[in-house]
Amino acid sequence: MSDTNVAAETKQTARELMIPKFSFRKHGGLVALLIILAFNIAVTPNFLQMQTLFVNISQVATIAIVAVGMSLVIATGGIDLSVGAVMAVAGALAPIIFQSSLGVEYPVAGLVLSVLIPVLVAALCGLFNGTLVCVLKVQPIIATLILFISGRGIAMVMTNGQLQTFNMPSFSLLGTGKLLGFPFQGWLALGIAAVVAWIVGKTLFGRYLLAIGGNEKSAHLAGAPVRKVKIAAYVICGSLSGIAGLIVVAINSASDAARIGNLMELDAIAAAVVGGAVLSGGRAPIFGAVLGAMIIQLVKYTLLANGVADEVALIAKSMIIVAAVYIQQSRKE
Amino acid sequence: MHSSLLKMHGINKAFGGVSALRGAELEIGQGEVHALIGQNGAGKSTLIKILTGVYRRDSGTVDFNGKASTISNPREAQSSGISTIYQELTLVPLRSVTENIVLGYEPRRIGGLIDWKEAHRRSQEILARFNIDIDVKAPLGTYSTAIQQLVAIARAVSLNAKLVIMDEPTSSLDDNEVAVLFSVVKSLKESGVSVLYVSHFLDELFKICDRVTIMRDGQTVKNVAIEDTSKLDLIANMLGRNADDIESAGMTEFAKGEAKTGDVILKTKNVATKRLLRKFDLKIHRGEIVGLGGLLGSGRTEAARAIFGVDELTQGEIHLAKGVPQPVTPKQAIAAGIGFLSEDRKSEGIIPDMSVRENLTLALLPNLSRFGHIDHAREKELVASFISALGIKTAHMDQPIRELSGGNQQKVLLARWLVTNPSLLILDEPTRGVDVGAKLEIQSIIRRYVDKGLAVLLISSEFEELVEGADRIVVLQDGISVSELKNPGITEDTLVRAIAHHHTPEQQAVPRQENAHV
Numbered sequence: 001m002s003d004t005n006v007a008a009e010t011k012q013t014a015r016e017l018m019i020p021k022f023s024f025r026k027h028g029g030l031v032a033l034l035i036i037l038a039f040n041i042a043v044t045p046n047f048l049q050m051q052t053l054f055v056n057i058s059q060v061a062t063i064a065i066v067a068v069g070m071s072l073v074i075a076t077g078g079i080d081l082s083v084g085a086v087m088a089v090a091g092a093l094a095p096i097i098f099q100s101s102l103g104v105e106y107p108v109a110g111l112v113l114s115v116l117i118p119v120l121v122a123a124l125c126g127l128f129n130g131t132l133v134c135v136l137k138v139q140p141i142i143a144t145l146i147l148f149i150s151g152r153g154i155a156m157v158m159t160n161g162q163l164q165t166f167n168m169p170s171f172s173l174l175g176t177g178k179l180l181g182f183p184f185q186g187w188l189a190l191g192i193a194a195v196v197a198w199i200v201g202k203t204l205f206g207r208y209l210l211a212i213g214g215n216e217k218s219a220h221l222a223g224a225p226v227r228k229v230k231i232a233a234y235v236i237c238g239s240l241s242g243i244a245g246l247i248v249v250a251i252n253s254a255s256d257a258a259r260i261g262n263l264m265e266l267d268a269i270a271a272a273v274v275g276g277a278v279l280s281g282g283r284a285p286i287f288g289a290v291l292g293a294m295i296i297q298l299v300k301y302t303l304l305a306n307g308v309a310d311e312v313a314l315i316a317k318s319m320i321i322v323a324a325v326y327i328q329q330s331r332k333e
Numbered sequence: 334m335h336s337s338l339l340k341m342h343g344i345n346k347a348f349g350g351v352s353a354l355r356g357a358e359l360e361i362g363q364g365e366v367h368a369l370i371g372q373n374g375a376g377k378s379t380l381i382k383i384l385t386g387v388y389r390r391d392s393g394t395v396d397f398n399g400k401a402s403t404i405s406n407p408r409e410a411q412s413s414g415i416s417t418i419y420q421e422l423t424l425v426p427l428r429s430v431t432e433n434i435v436l437g438y439e440p441r442r443i444g445g446l447i448d449w450k451e452a453h454r455r456s457q458e459i460l461a462r463f464n465i466d467i468d469v470k471a472p473l474g475t476y477s478t479a480i481q482q483l484v485a486i487a488r489a490v491s492l493n494a495k496l497v498i499m500d501e502p503t504s505s506l507d508d509n510e511v512a513v514l515f516s517v518v519k520s521l522k523e524s525g526v527s528v529l530y531v532s533h534f535l536d537e538l539f540k541i542c543d544r545v546t547i548m549r550d551g552q553t554v555k556n557v558a559i560e561d562t563s564k565l566d567l568i569a570n571m572l573g574r575n576a577d578d579i580e581s582a583g584m585t586e587f588a589k590g591e592a593k594t595g596d597v598i599l600k601t602k603n604v605a606t607k608r609l610l611r612k613f614d615l616k617i618h619r620g621e622i623v624g625l626g627g628l629l630g631s632g633r634t635e636a637a638r639a640i641f642g643v644d645e646l647t648q649g650e651i652h653l654a655k656g657v658p659q660p661v662t663p664k665q666a667i668a669a670g671i672g673f674l675s676e677d678r679k680s681e682g683i684i685p686d687m688s689v690r691e692n693l694t695l696a697l698l699p700n701l702s703r704f705g706h707i708d709h710a711r712e713k714e715l716v717a718s719f720i721s722a723l724g725i726k727t728a729h730m731d732q733p734i735r736e737l738s739g740g741n742q743q744k745v746l747l748a749r750w751l752v753t754n755p756s757l758l759i760l761d762e763p764t765r766g767v768d769v770g771a772k773l774e775i776q777s778i779i780r781r782y783v784d785k786g787l788a789v790l791l792i793s794s795e796f797e798e799l800v801e802g803a804d805r806i807v808v809l810q811d812g813i814s815v816s817e818l819k820n821p822g823i824t825e826d827t828l829v830r831a832i833a834h835h836h837t838p839e840q841q842a843v844p845r846q847e848n849a850h851v
Contacts (some may be wrong), residue, residue, distance in 0.1 A: 185372050201710070204702045211695055214684035221643065221673060221681055222695040222749065223664040 025056045029274055029291045036298045040307060044305045054183055056301055058175065058251060060242040061185035062087075064293035066264055068189075068196050069237030071289040074272050075200075076230045077281030078133055078140035081235050083268055085151025086125045087245030087261030090118035092155040092247055095164045095255050099284035111170055125151065126238020130231030148265065155257035165254040175250030185247045190207040190289070191239065197286035206284075209233060213281030270317065271296050274324040296320065337396075338363045338527050339384070339496060344393035346671075353379045355468070357670055358394070358553040359546055361496065366518060366528045368538045368559070371548035372571055372794075372797070377531055380548070381498055385410040385417055398495060416489030424485055426474030431456040433473050437557040459491045462524075463517045467545055479510030486517055490526065496799045497521060498529045505536060517543050522715075533629040534810070535564050549573050552634040568628075572796075574826065574828065595619025598757050598788045599671075604649035610635040611812035613649070615790075617757060622789040624803030625756075626828055627724065632793045632812035637759045640790070641673040642666040645703055667696055672750030672830045676761035676792070678739070682746045685735035689727050692734045693745050697753050719748040723778055740771025749777060751782060756784075759790045776802065796825045 040047045066083050073080045083312035094114040097103055103110025125147055168331055179185040200206035208229045211219040220226050241261070250254040273279070275288025299320060303313040339361040339663040355378045361367045372607040382388045384395065386404040392783055395402040399411065404410045407417075424433045431453050440451040457468040465483055473481055482502060489497050491756050499518075503511045518528055530542055538545060539559060545554040555570045559680045569575060596619045604613040617623050625633040638644040640651060642660035651659045653669050660666035663673070670704050675681040684692055693716050694701060701708050701715075715729045725744045727737055734742055743763070750758055760779065764772040777796070793799050799806055806818040808831045816831050 020645050110477070202707060203705045204698055204707060205705060207691065207695075207698060207707060211684050211687060211691070214686050215680070217681045221663050221675055222700070223639075223667040224695070225664060282684070 012168065017094065022312040029276070029288060030293060032274075033291060033295050033298070036302060038300055040298070040305075044302060047305070052301075056297055057186040058183045059301070060293050060297035061183070061189040062247050062261075063264070063267050063271055063297055064189040065192055065240050065244045065247075066237075066261075066268040067275070067289040067293045068193050068286055069240035070265075070285055071272045071277050071284045072196070072209065072233040072270040072274070073140070073208055073237045074269075074277045074279060075281055075284035076233050077213050077216070077279075078230070078233070079144065079269065079279070080126075080234065081127060081141065081265045082125065082129060082147035082151055083146040083241040083244075084261035084264035085148050086122045086238055086241040087248065087264055088152045088155035088257050089125065089158075090122045090242035090245035091255045091260040092159045092164070092257045093118040093121060093247040094171065094249055095166045095168075096158060097109045098168055099164075099166060105251075107170075110257045115174075115246060121237055122216070122242025122245070123235050125241075126235035127231065129238065130234030133234065134227045136228045145189060154259065155260070155287070159255065159257045161257065165256055167253065172250045172253050175247050175252070178269060185251075188243075188247075191245075193286050193290050196236075200284045200286055203315075205229060205232065210282055210284060215282075266321075267293070267296055268318070269322045270324065274320060292324075336363050337361065337363075339690075340394075340396040341380070341384065342396075344380065344383060344395075344612060345391045346383060346388060347391060347656045354390075355551045356553075357548065357551060358556065359433070360556065361527050361529060362544070364525045365528060365543045366522055366540040366541055368530045368532065368545040369537070369548065370532070370535070370571060374784045375383060375548040375550055375571070376551040378500070379438050380552075380717045381529070381531070385415055385498070391532070391755045396603055396750050401707070411492060411494075414493060414495035416492060416494040416496070418482065418489060418502060424473055424481060424488075426481070427472055429471060429474070430467065430469040430473050430484055433484055433804055434459060434469075434491055436488075438492065440576055449697050456487075457670075459487045462490070463520060477510065479513060483517055484502065485737075490521065494525045494526060494530045496529060497826055498531070499697070500531045501533065503532065503534060511775045533812075535628070538567075539564070546610050556788075560824060561724065565830075565833045568829060574829060574830055595621070595786065595788075598654065599640065599790075600652040601636075602652070604636070604639050604651060606635060606644040606646050608635045608638070608644055610639055610644075612626060612808070612814065613639065613650075613812070615807055617788045617790060619756070619788055620783060622783055622791050622797040622802055623803045623808040624791045624793065624811060626799055626806045626818075626832055627809035628832060629794070631809040631832075633809055634761055635812065636809065636814075637673060637675075637792060639792065640666070641671060641759060643673075667753060667755075668755040670754075672696065672755040672758040674746055674750055674758070674760045674763055674767070678746065678766070679744060683734050683742055686733055688724070688731045689720070689734050689737065689745055689803055690730040691798055692728075693719060693748050693752065696749050700753070715752055719752055721776075723751075724774060738771075740767035740775075743767050743771065743775060744778075750766065751778075755787065757788045757790065759792075762786065762794065763791070764793070764795070767845070796828055800825050800828055806831075811822060 047051060070083065088248060094192055097114035097117055098110040100110070103114065129144050129147060131140040132146070133140050139309055155288060173184065175185060179187050200209065208219065208224045210227050211222070211224055244264070248260050250307070271292030272289045274292035275290070276285040277283055277289065294315065297315060300313060303316055337360050339359065340360040341357065344354070344357040353805070357376060357380050359369070359380060369377050369380070379388065381389045386406045386409055389405070401412070401649050404415070425436070434456045436451045439447045440455065442448040447615050448829060453469050460467065460469070463483060463486070465474065465480065465487070467480065473484060486497065487588070502514060518530070521528055530538070532538065540800050541561050544556065545562065545567065546553055547567060549571060557794060588790065597616055598619055599615070599617045601613055601615045604748050609630070613632070613636050615623065615636070625636060627633050635644065642662045645661070653659070657669045658665070659671050660671065666673070684695070690712065690784055698707065701712055713730065719725070720727065720730060723744045725748070726741050728827070734745060737745070747763070763776055763779070767775065779789060789801055800823050804820050806823060806828060808818065809816050810818045810832070818827060818831055
């Protein structure tokens with residue numbers, strides 16, 4: 001009897017010894033975030049200041065919002081390269097609306113419409129992507145490449161390729177306002193993540209989404225409306241990109257179609273993957289994507305704050321993706 | 334018989350102590366079209382894989398082209414003149430026809446560059462030998478499966494193949510395409526190339542094969558010239574039964590009239606689909622098990638897919654209870670009270686990363702949710718009750734289903750349908766690949782539900798399961814429901830006979846008793 005106890009105990013210790021390795025796989029993102037934070041506290045000047053926190057929150061919010069949408073698309077086994085371009089479309093559209101004669105005459109209606117219409121257009125972009133993928137069976141990477149290229153072009157045409165500056169404090173609140181002392185878009189990102197996480201975890205749509213990503217044929221035979229669910233994932237991703245585009249414009253009080261959301265697709269995919277999404281589908285860790293976005297933002301910030309050149313920062317970002325994919329591979333086994 | 338090109342003798346092969354081949358034999362003559370048939374698991378593919386160097390034989394001799402063969406990998410098989418056309422094509426659909434034909438053997442110019450002009454010319458010439466005139470510069474994937482298959486054959490021939498192995502070449506072809514394929518096989522034969530032809534479609538063999546080798550349980554049971562045999566004889570040998578017994582079992586036990594067990598739940602009339610099904614008639618009542626009998630490729634699974642709204646009907650009607658429209662998607666079929674346990678548990682059944690709970694309730698979800706929100710409490714309650722009622726062995730209901738044994742996975746999938754409280758459940762090979770214990774449990778679960786009024790359409794390759802389980806058996810041949818047997822009175826022999834008996838569509842109209850001749 002005592003012998004078995006000893007054996008059990010040894011087993012217990014052995015298991016405890018294995019915990020760090022095991023949990024690194026599962027909570028690698030969290031560990032990485034803590035390491036980067038610790039590094040910054042030690043090295044980066046003035047890191048522990050409210051100002052730094054606010055800057056990072058306002059920057060990370062857009063990545064997080066888009067990454068949440070991207071997670072849904074990736075969960076279906078797809079990918080959306082057009083998110084950055086869709087941000088540009090939405091971002092270019094908003095000032096045009098509230099600066100139009102109608103917007104000037106009825107400022108409240110103009111403000112509301114300048115939020116609603118761009119998000120609606122972004123949703124339509126998602127619908128376009130989803131239709132190409134699900135109805136015309138175009139591969140997601142190609143289907144979304146179309147808007148990736150043409151979307152930014154459309155945004156440039158709408159603004160004549162010029163920087164549009166504006167003075168519209170009520171709209172700029174979206175990017176500069178504060179709620180309970182923290183940047184508004186930080187709350188917005190958290191709220192969106194919470195709602196989407198609830199959708200994924202608790203609703204019919206979420207269950208179908210994961211089932212379709214996990215095994216589309218099985219899901220179809222079990223009655224899942226495969227096409228609708230997949231298209232919806234692209235539409236949600238498009239809409240969230242639209243919201244992110246508005247935030248970027250609001251932060252700058254200017255819209256520059258050439259720059260809004262530039263390279264956002266890479267950040268969003270990286271955030272989702274770092275957060276635990278699997279490119280073959282079937283998983284949608286929403287808060288993981290938020291965590292991934294935080295890591296990517298912090299790495300960017302760290303490099304910038306320590307005077308590392310932009311080009312080098314890009315290389316660093318790609319290293320994160322490589323590391324994330326590596327961890328993902330080992331997770332599969 | 335011509336002089337022999339290939340002689341495999343006394344081949345033994347075991348996988349981890351389980352013997353797959355026991356003294357198997359195969360002899361193919363020069364320029365001969367040779368059929369290799371047998372049920373699933375008879376050892377056909379193992380024998381072919383030994384021939385092509387995929388597996389190493391444990392013992393036995395292989396002589397090819399007059400000398401002892403030393404082939405130890407597929408590449409060597411190819412270079413010594415054995416080409417295999419697999420069921421799943423192994424070509425590159427996005428590259429041009431030419432590239433596919435010359436892949437790995439491209440003609441070179443000085444400096445090592447590929448001589449495309451010569452490559453295209455050569456491809457065209459090779460295809461012309463089979464009367465195929467297509468644009469060789471176009472991507473292969475733009476052509477039909479049949480053309481792709483012919484390109485694969487052309488490639489094989491261009492590599493100076495002496496023996497071409499075709500594994501189920503016609504399973505994805507339509508009638509016209511099959512005709513083209515046959516003419517290619519004939520021209521191969523005329524040019525002295527031998528063909529090893531593996532097929533489940535026995536009627537085909539009589540059209541193009543010279544000899545046939547029959548395998549059963551890892552052994553070669555017969556090697557006979559095609560004109561000296563009959564379809565009945567082939568089937569009897571495949572199944573290991575005596576042809577005379579099957580013959581004398583006769584059709585006398587056919588019951589006539591319809592002893593109704595309950596209301597008609599499903600009726601199909603003249604149903605045809607693009608996949609194999611040509612004329613399928615069926616009637617199922619409440620509380621009965623109707624079996625679908627037939628060889629592989631006779632259209633059993635396709636019949637199930639048609640009823641369940643997976644495949645589009647090209648002809649015919651499906652009638653359910655009054656007022657319920659004909660389902661055109663699985664979702665509608667489920668709503669109409671039908672369930673479909675598919676044959677391929679891995680690729681069409683489980684969602685491997687999801688939990689037992691999520692897998693079990695997948696088909697029920699719409700009824701488990703209000704305004705899109707899943708009622709988790711009720712879900713857990715239902716799952717718990719089914720886990721205990723069906724004896725599903727799982728650590729907890731949130732364990733990923735991939736971690737369960739095959740039998741328990743199957744029980745979860747069965748529960749996925751039972752929990753929807755269907756009026757008709759289609760079971761496609763419900764006990765395949767599960768151990769004996771689980772098999773008996775699954776059968777008794779099904780019986781329990783049938784006694785309570787569930788109607789079941791049972792597809793099984795195990796005749797025992799059909800004969801003992803089904804109240805009636807509808808026999809399919811080449812996508813046509815040709816006859817019906819009624820229990821009590823069905824024996825495995827009568828079933829085999831009904832399956833082997835040759836029917837033509839015209840004969841179908843004739844009363845069954847008059848069909849009793851072979």
